[in-house]
Amino acid sequence: MRVVIAEDVYLLRAGLTRLLEAYDFEVVAAVESGPELLAALIEHRPDVAVVDVRLPPTFTDEGLRAAIEARRTHPGLPVVVLSQHVQQLYARELLADGGAGVGYLLKDRVFNDEQFVDALRRVAAGGTAMDPDVVTKLIAGTPPLARLSPREREVLELMAEGRSNAAISQRLHLSDSAVSKHIAAIFGKLGLAASDDDNRRVLAVLAHITGNSSHTHP
Amino acid sequence: MARLRGLGLAALAAVGPALAAVDLVALVLGVTPVVLWIRRWPVAARRLAGDWCEVPIADPYDPVPPPPRPRPDGMYEVRRRLYRRPHLPAYRQRAHWLSSDGATWLDLLWLVVNPVVGTALGLATVIVGRRGLRWHGRWTRALLGARRPWPNWVKDRVVLILDGAQLAAQSLAGLLLAALQLVSAALALVGVTWPLIVLIENSRGYTNYYRRRVGVDEPYRPAPPVPRPEPDGRYRVGRRLFRSPTIPVRLARLYWLTGDPASGRDFLWMLVNPLVTLTLLAAPCAALLWGFAQVTTAVTLLWRHDQTWWLAPLGFAASVLALVIGPTLRRWHDRWTSVLLAPTKSARLARRVQRLTETRADAVDTQAAELRRIERDLHDGAQGRLVAMGMALRTVERLLDRDPETARRLIVEVRENTSVALNEIRELVHGIHPPVLAERGLADAIRVAALDCPLDVEVAADLPGRLDPPVESAAYFAVRELVTNAAKHSGASRIRIDVHFDELLRITVHDDGRGGADPAGGTGLLGVRRRLGTFDGVLDVRSPVGGPTTLTMEIPCALSSRRTSTSSEPD
Numbered sequence: 171m172r173v174v175i176a177e178d179v180y181l182l183r184a185g186l187t188r189l190l191e192a193y194d195f196e197v198v199a200a201v202e203s204g205p206e207l208l209a210a211l212i213e214h215r216p217d218v219a220v221v222d223v224r225l226p227p228t229f230t231d232e233g234l235r236a237a238i239e240a241r242r243t244h245p246g247l248p249v250v251v252l253s254q255h256v257q258q259l260y261a262r263e264l265l266a267d268g269g270a271g272v273g274y275l276l277k278d279r280v281f282n283d284e285q286f287v288d289a290l291r292r293v294a295a296g297g298t299a300m301d302p303d304v305v306t307k308l309i310a311g312t313p314p315l316a317r318l319s320p321r322e323r324e325v326l327e328l329m330a331e332g333r334s335n336a337a338i339s340q341r342l343h344l345s346d347s348a349v350s351k352h353i354a355a356i357f358g359k360l361g362l363a364a365s366d367d368d369n370r371r372v373l374a375v376l377a378h379i380t381g382n383s384s385h386t387h388p
Numbered sequence: 389m390a391r392l393r394g395l396g397l398a399a400l401a402a403v404g405p406a407l408a409a410v411d412l413v414a415l416v417l418g419v420t421p422v423v424l425w426i427r428r429w430p431v432a433a434r435r436l437a438g439d440w441c442e443v444p445i446a447d448p449y450d451p452v453p454p455p456p457r458p459r460p461d462g463m464y465e466v467r468r469r470l471y472r473r474p475h476l477p478a479y480r481q482r483a484h485w486l487s488s489d490g491a492t493w494l495d496l497l498w499l500v501v502n503p504v505v506g507t508a509l510g511l512a513t514v515i516v517g518r519r520g521l522r523w524h525g526r527w528t529r530a531l532l533g534a535r536r537p538w539p540n541w542v543k544d545r546v547v548l549i550l551d552g553a554q555l556a557a558q559s560l561a562g563l564l565l566a567a568l569q570l571v572s573a574a575l576a577l578v579g580v581t582w583p584l585i586v587l588i589e590n591s592r593g594y595t596n597y598y599r600r601r602v603g604v605d606e607p608y609r610p611a612p613p614v615p616r617p618e619p620d621g622r623y624r625v626g627r628r629l630f631r632s633p634t635i636p637v638r639l640a641r642l643y644w645l646t647g648d649p650a651s652g653r654d655f656l657w658m659l660v661n662p663l664v665t666l667t668l669l670a671a672p673c674a675a676l677l678w679g680f681a682q683v684t685t686a687v688t689l690l691w692r693h694d695q696t697w698w699l700a701p702l703g704f705a706a707s708v709l710a711l712v713i714g715p716t717l718r719r720w721h722d723r724w725t726s727v728l729l730a731p732t733k734s735a736r737l738a739r740r741v742q743r744l745t746e747t748r749a750d751a752v753d754t755q756a757a758e759l760r761r762i763e764r765d766l767h768d769g770a771q772g773r774l775v776a777m778g779m780a781l782r783t784v785e786r787l788l789d790r791d792p793e794t795a796r797r798l799i800v801e802v803r804e805n806t807s808v809a810l811n812e813i814r815e816l817v818h819g820i821h822p823p824v825l826a827e828r829g830l831a832d833a834i835r836v837a838a839l840d841c842p843l844d845v846e847v848a849a850d851l852p853g854r855l856d857p858p859v860e861s862a863a864y865f866a867v868r869e870l871v872t873n874a875a876k877h878s879g880a881s882r883i884r885i886d887v888h889f890d891e892l893l894r895i896t897v898h899d900d901g902r903g904g905a906d907p908a909g910g911t912g913l914l915g916v917r918r919r920l921g922t923f924d925g926v927l928d929v930r931s932p933v934g935g936p937t938t939l940t941m942e943i944p945c946a947l948s949s950r951r952t953s954t955s956s957e958p959d
Contacts, residue, residue, distance in 0.1 A: 224827060231827040255814055255823045258839045259832060278807050307840065 174216040175200040176207040193287045204232030211240040218294040223253040248293045252277050256304040262380045273299035297369045298332035305330040308379045325352045334368045393440045394513025401506035408499035418483035430495040441525025448491045460934040490540040498531045549714045552669035559665040562658035565591045588645040595654045602722045607650040607731030610742045612640040657728040668717040672710040679707030751922040769812040777802050829854045833864050849887035859945045866916045873912050874899040892944045903935035
């Protein structure tokens with residue numbers, strides 16, 4: 171799987187490269203600034219890109235803007251944005267185009283390499299990977315969710331992070347059918363159209379909690 | 389018939405002057421029933437003009453105001469004052485309604501003048517018949533018809549001149565204060581200092597009243613600091629030593645008061661002002677009243693031959709002259725006052741230096757407190773954790789060969805610890821300078837704060853670029869403090885934040901809570917005010933009891949052109 175890495179701190183860039191190569195990714199470019207990233211994304215069209223929010227030259231949100239810009243010219247280009255902090259606002263902006271293949275994670279998540287690589291693969295396959303922290307914040311700002319039972323809330327949070335049915339059932343120690351039942355209940359309570367496709371379902375949930383109602387009926 | 393009516397109109401006019409005198413007194417004292425009772429005469433005159441003279445005239449009065457309605461807290465508000473019961477405010481409201489109506493004053497003028505013109509036209513009707521009645525009707529319409537701007541012109545000027553007369557009378561108090569200052573200065577020379585201190589302090593209250601009226605700032609130097617004792621516990625003033633601080637405090641105040649050039653200017657102004665007000669303010673008032681009296685007497689005593697006839701036109705001319713030049717003279721008086729009472733350039737600089745000293749001290753204090761907090765957080769948090777992790781890794785090193793199972797458990801622990809440490813540092817960084825602020829600037833940082841707030845917060849931000857980082861940071865933390873305050877104390881359900889830049893940065897935080905926010909009450913608003921003070925920024929608090937609350941901060945600053953916000957609003 172071909173990947174582009176954008177990270178300005180040398181140690182982290184080298185560490186990420188080593189980690190991904192250990193999991194059989196092919197790092198086609200490892201860049202350290204916003205303009206280089208945009209050029210690399212358009213030149214290599216990688217299967218997935220790992221992008222730090224804050225990059226030279228301005229050390230503001232170069233990486234995020236480059237990712238959004240690249241996804242505008244190449245819709246669906248899979249990007250995982252890494253940051254020292256997660257913000258609802260950035261998550262909303264990343265999800266605003268409604269397309270699939272977006273990830274937004276805290277840098278700490280790299281510590282758990284298996285989960286991190288799993289998230290990358292999910293995004294590369296057109297899925298989503300949202301950090302639990304940002305999902306919690308997004309859900310806290312959505313009042314109608316109060317009607318969900320605690321268990322349904324847990325399922326919703328995992329689903330919003332971008333996990334599949336199988337992953338959810340494994341995480342919560344539930345049977346597949348129980349998870350399906352919970353999901354059906356959640357979709358019923360939120361008034362969303364059910365779908366068998368994991369990725370589509372996740373997008374519907376995210377669209378709902380970010381208030382992006384135009385995607386509730388895919 | 390027409391001739392009889394003419395006679396009737398002439399008779400009606402005759403009672404005018406007596407009514408005019410009563411009306412004027414009632415208006416000045418605010419006795420509304422009397423004014424309303426006298427109003428019947430001009431109302432009757434208008435009706436008769438329609439019925440008898442074929443010149444219909446509509447009543448021009450302002451509509452009756454609705455009775456005052458209670459506010460949410462049960463009080464009644466009329467003209468920016470609160471009342472517990474409705475009777476007094478209703479009465480005051482009616483008095484204001486009458487006296488602010490130009491038609492009321494026109495009625496008064498008509499009562500004075502009509503005895504001459506109305507009587508003459510009424511008698512003329514006896515000779516010329518119906519035609520005279522029509523003249524009478526037109527005359528009535530000229531004075532009592534629909535409102536024209538000139539009664540207001542007269543009213544405004546009369547009010548201004550009477551107000552000036554009040555100022556002239558008050559200037560005598562200033563003269564008295566100046567004279568007393570001279571006497572107590574003599575007393576101070578023989579050692580009795582407190583009368584001079586008390587007098588100068590009260591004179592400042594007096595001149596400040598005038599400063600507020602003409603709109604200039606206070607020029608005085610800042611009050612002296614409390615004297616500090618020498619190492620042996622005694623207080624030194626010049627070459628003298630005192631055991632208790634009473635006299636040093638008093639002397640410090642005395643030197644402060646007498647050493648300020650503004651005190652000398654105050655004294656000069658109080659001494660000369662009576663003369664100035666006499667010529668500029670009292671004279672026009674005297675001319676106006678004398679003229680009014682002459683015209684009224686002339687009209688009342690028309691039939692007496694010993695009246696010197698030319699006094700009436702002279703009085704009329706004097707009144708008109710007073711009305712015409714009154715405002716100009718008042719302006720001259722205000723200018724004279726502001727020339728002497730306004731702060732001089734050096735006084736203004738001295739105040740500026742004082743303000744800068746205060747705000748600098750505040751800024752240094754705030755910074756130091758902030759650094760202490762960061763130091764404590766790092767020391768208690770991340771630093772301790774790093775030490776613990778180092779120790780754990782050392783143990784792992786030792787156990788690696790002997791007991792790999794325990795070593796593995798320890799490594800998991802260390803990894804979890806790094807996560808916790810990272811979280812702590814993240815929160816610390818957020819408190820020092822939120823990443824969104826650095827990455828996106830003020831508008832988006834406020835949007836994020838709004839998203840994270842449990843209340844319904846609406847943000848309307850319109851900034852054409854980035855601000856200086858220190859201003860950005862101060863404004864951001866001020867907004868967060870205000871929003872937190874609103875969420876915690878006001879019971880509001882909705883907050884609206886407006887961010888606007890136009891020469892200066894203006895941010896308004898509006899909430900629909902129960903109001904009553906007071907900078908003197910809590911430290912929150914005071915802290916915001918102090919923090920903004922470093923940038924010459926101000927915080928305006930409007931929070932009546934019962935709400936809503938509007939907090940406005942203004943920070944003079946420049947805008948840099950770099951623009952980084954791409955904010956595509958998601959909803």
